[in-house]
Structures are given as structure tokens and as C-alpha cells.
Amino acid sequence: MRILVCAKQVRDTQAHVSIDQSGERVIVDPSAPSRMNKYDEHALEAALSVKDSLPETVVDVVCVGPSEWAPLIKRALGMGADNGIHIIADDDEYVSPWATASRIASFAMDRGYDLILTGVMSEDMMNCLTGPTVAELLALPYATSCVLVRLDVSRQVVYVEREIEGGLRDCLELRLPALLTVQSGINKPRYPTLSNMMRASRQTLETIDSASIPGPEHTEVLVGLGYPGKIGSGIVLEGSRQEKAVKLLQILREKSLLV
Amino acid sequence: MEKSIVLICEHANGKVSPVTYEIAAFAHELQRLSNGSLIAVVLGEHVQQAAGEIAAATGIDVLGLQIPGLENYSGEIFRDVVSEELPPLDPGYVCIAGTSQGLDFGPSLAVRLRACCISGVERIEDKSGQVVFSRAIHGGKIHANLASAARTTVLIVQPGAFRPMSAGSVKPGSISLKIMDRGSSLTRSIGLKRMQSGGSALAEARVIVSVGRGIGKKENLEIVRRLARMFPRVAVGASRPLCDIGWLDYSQQVGQTGATVTPDLYFACGISGAPQHLAGMRGSKFIVAVNTDPNAAIFNMADVCVVEDVVGFVSDLLKESDGSSEMADKSSPANEAIRP
Numbered sequence: 001m002r003i004l005v006c007a008k009q010v011r012d013t014q015a016h017v018s019i020d021q022s023g024e025r026v027i028v029d030p031s032a033p034s035r036m037n038k039y040d041e042h043a044l045e046a047a048l049s050v051k052d053s054l055p056e057t058v059v060d061v062v063c064v065g066p067s068e069w070a071p072l073i074k075r076a077l078g079m080g081a082d083n084g085i086h087i088i089a090d091d092d093e094y095v096s097p098w099a100t101a102s103r104i105a106s107f108a109m110d111r112g113y114d115l116i117l118t119g120v121m122s123e124d125m126m127n128c129l130t131g132p133t134v135a136e137l138l139a140l141p142y143a144t145s146c147v148l149v150r151l152d153v154s155r156q157v158v159y160v161e162r163e164i165e166g167g168l169r170d171c172l173e174l175r176l177p178a179l180l181t182v183q184s185g186i187n188k189p190r191y192p193t194l195s196n197m198m199r200a201s202r203q204t205l206e207t208i209d210s211a212s213i214p215g216p217e218h219t220e221v222l223v224g225l226g227y228p229g230k231i232g233s234g235i236v237l238e239g240s241r242q243e244k245a246v247k248l249l250q251i252l253r254e255k256s257l258l259v
Numbered sequence: 260m261e262k263s264i265v266l267i268c269e270h271a272n273g274k275v276s277p278v279t280y281e282i283a284a285f286a287h288e289l290q291r292l293s294n295g296s297l298i299a300v301v302l303g304e305h306v307q308q309a310a311g312e313i314a315a316a317t318g319i320d321v322l323g324l325q326i327p328g329l330e331n332y333s334g335e336i337f338r339d340v341v342s343e344e345l346p347p348l349d350p351g352y353v354c355i356a357g358t359s360q361g362l363d364f365g366p367s368l369a370v371r372l373r374a375c376c377i378s379g380v381e382r383i384e385d386k387s388g389q390v391v392f393s394r395a396i397h398g399g400k401i402h403a404n405l406a407s408a409a410r411t412t413v414l415i416v417q418p419g420a421f422r423p424m425s426a427g428s429v430k431p432g433s434i435s436l437k438i439m440d441r442g443s444s445l446t447r448s449i450g451l452k453r454m455q456s457g458g459s460a461l462a463e464a465r466v467i468v469s470v471g472r473g474i475g476k477k478e479n480l481e482i483v484r485r486l487a488r489m490f491p492r493v494a495v496g497a498s499r500p501l502c503d504i505g506w507l508d509y510s511q512q513v514g515q516t517g518a519t520v521t522p523d524l525y526f527a528c529g530i531s532g533a534p535q536h537l538a539g540m541r542g543s544k545f546i547v548a549v550n551t552d553p554n555a556a557i558f559n560m561a562d563v564c565v566v567e568d569v570v571g572f573v574s575d576l577l578k579e580s581d582g583s584s585e586m587a588d589k590s591s592p593a594n595e596a597i598r599p
Contacts, residue, residue: 017397129366136367141445144363164359171449185503218409220375226402228559236564245575257524259491
């Protein structure tokens, strides 16, 4: 079984973010830690748990992003992935998810993966597009937002349960090769082990220059960034914490919302 | 010829899903900015009833694609059928709801139509002759404004972002039905599975005290439960991360794939306000939000914003409330009488 996991790096979501003077770039508080997109981490864990039960499985991790993201791939190797591929893209401007998907698809095209896993979305851009776009570019069957994944190697199928609205799950079986996007809550990602981290530090990553991969013809263009407008009446309570508590109680009482 | 604006409708068990009317409202708004005739497409095993309802309520012409055996959603069949049926309609835009269906088939439909795809659309406006679509990034703290450079654009619209079109007195749209024989070869649908009762306690509650990651530690849930006891007909809800780590049950999850709630008061404790969460609670009548991050997206929707640590603030609130209820107990009977 050959599995490819697509992962990206994000900055901690609690970090302060602002828009730069050009109005086209997001500035994230530089002190905020970087880590793997949590949904991709769940995808990696799903791949590694296949490897746990089928030891001949090979798990590759591909990442499209700037050179600074290499430690993320090393960490994935530390968690137990076999090989790391870094498609280096030092894009300074808006990157369409279609461009990212094209880069991944062009890499994965001839590699004979049985299963491609990635997160349902990235925590920063929240597009939910990269996974299904990769699948379509590779003409693979796919399922999104999977909360359960069970491989049946003898039948060459994968059974998945997709999370849908109203507390329901959509259950289906896909013929391999296939692509799945993974939702949070599916598993608990493991920590890197010392022995794997030692191996990772000696291992070279396969690097590909994204400029060698043709991008999509027509995509969306970024016109600018902005702060969202307020929808609620949005009174911001001022004063000490205690004063705010008193004010809120008064508001709730006026609205007859308390017992 | 003028390009069309196509909307893909959702329906289940013979009923049109409410989100379809949000997409209809969005499509009308898009039509005002870009022209083009509207066509609604509805597909499934039985579509006649849904097609009739949509045509009557929106005045939009409906194309019903009846596919024997397509009892539930199938991504494979949706992609195949829609990508075949749309090119003759020459769509400039294809509007799809950002639900578990739309986000599933929409992106690959875009690839097949050689269209550009923008998801999570929350707003649309004309900026010097260019139609611009806004979507949330970075947990909703920032919006990206995007324009399409493609002939066809697939727009996946954020549920809850547009007010549903209300049924007015419109001239009903025309209905054309087409029966298509389609199957799937690479995927096999096994059916739907119910995981939980769908948050009935949340649905009936007048007040929802909801808790997110800002609560910090599991022990701190107790103080939120004590806060909840201040309110009548109250239920405790949660954002997804708390359910993922097992602190609260998935039946308590508020959001796009959890419960959609509309209480009189939604008290958000340490919730950042990701679009998926907002989709489930934006219909709340009054929203109080407590969060340490002044830029948290929840504050854009809140009626009362408290920039404080949840645990500290709620402790103060409980203390003040105890104090004032003691005072109320000592007050005159007349004062008691006006209490419900």
C-alpha cells in the first residue's frame, strides 16, 4: 500500500493577525508558533495507523510551500512517515488552491499511490478545495470530511463515513486508488518519537521547484483584504472585569433573560 | 448570448432544504450585479415536488434531473450529471451551497467546467464594475475579496450568510424534467447513519451557554455549567474542538455539521467564531461573547462583547449575581411580584 499525505504549515490560530499596508497580505504575530495544519495532522495519523496494521505500507508526505516549511516535513517523518517531498513555492502573493492542487497532482500523477489523504481544509485559508481538486485532476474517486476510514486491501476498496449535517454520516465505499479529506475528531495524532526524529534529521527531502510545474490557466484573483464588518449591535463593555460583570447582569436583567 | 446563472438546489425527503432559498437570494443578488438569466437545477430520484416548490417560491425556471436509484447524495453521480448538463446552459456562474454536499462535488465540478472556484462566499459587491466575492480567512478575523478571471465561476456560498428568499407573490418559473439513467462505478453509496439525536436539548433551549477552546482546562467546564444555571430553559453547547477532544458530546456541538440554533440568548464563552460555528448560531436573537482576543470573529456578530478571560469573568459574574439576588430577596414583595 502506498499512501500520500498532503500537509501544510499554519500559524497558531489564536495569533493576532492584521493586514499590511498594501492591503493584500496578512501579517501574523511573528511570535506565534508554527505547526502542521491540524486537519492534515489527522490525515497523517490516519495514514500511519494503516502502516501500523500493514507494515509494508509506505507513507509519503508532500508539502507545497516556502523553504522555511521543511521542519514541518521532518516532523512528519518523526511521526513515522517514510519519505518527505517538498514542492518549494516561495509565492509572495495570493496562491489559488487550484495552483496548490496542480502542483500536488503533477507530482503524484505517476507515483502510483493507492490512497491520498489530506485535511478537509486548512485552518488559515479555510477553502476546502485543495483535496477534491487534486482528486479531480488525477481523475480519482474521492470523499470529503471523512470521520472514519477503513481499508479493505483484499477487495481494493476503502470504506468511509463522511460527516454531514443533522448528526448524520454518509457511508460509502470507494475503489482504490482514491483520495479522502479528513475531518478533525477522527483520531488522536501521535507525537514524533526520538528514534524517528533521529532518522528524519539524517534523511534528505526530495525537493521540487514549483516553477517547473505549469499552473492553472484562469483562477480567482485577490482584489484585497479587509476586516469583516460588524453584524450585531456590538456594545463593547468597558471598565474593570467586575464592572463589566455588573453591566452585563444589568443588560441580561433588562432583557428578562435571567431566572 | 447572455451567460446564465445556475443554482444547484438541495432537497431531502421531498422537501426543499432551507439553504436552497439562501442560494436563490444570493443568485438574485448576483444577477443584479452581472445580469444573466437564472436557472435552478435540482437532481435526485424524485424531483418533481421539489422542482415545483422552487419554481413557485422563487419564480426561477427549474430544470429537474430525475435519476432513478439516486436516493441519497452521490458525489460521483452529481459531478458526472451536472458537468454534462451545464455546458449547454452556458453558465457564467454556478451557485452551490457550502454544505457537506456542495463542498464535496463543487470543487471537482469546477475542474470539469474549467471554471474558477471560490468557496465560503459570504458577501458580494460591485467594485468599480468588477463583481467581488468576500470570504473569511484566518478564522473569520480577515476577509479576502476575490474576483474571477475565468469564463465560468463556481461559487460555493457559506450557509447562513444570505437571508433566505421569502416566498413572495412571484410568477412561478417554468419546470422542465429530464429522466437520466446514471450509476456510479467508482463509489458505492451505503446509506446514512444517525449518530446522535441531533441536539434536541439545544433546539428547545431558550438560552444556550456555549463553550469553546478559550475555556482552557476541562475543570473549567464546571464554572460554565454554574453560569448556565442562572438562566431558565438553558442548554450547554460547544464548538467543535471541544467535542473533538471529548470534553463535551457531539450532540452538544453547535455549527454547520452540529446543531443550528436560534435561542433568545447565545452566551459564547471562549469561542473564536469560525465560519463553521457561526453558521450554526447566527440566527440567535441576542449574542453575548466573552473572549480574550479582541479580534475574535465572534465579536463581529455579538451584541455584547466582553474582552476578558472566560473563567475570571464568569467567576465575577456569578459573584455579582449572587450578591444581587441576595439583595432581591430582601427587597419588597412588590418587587418579587414582577418577577416571572
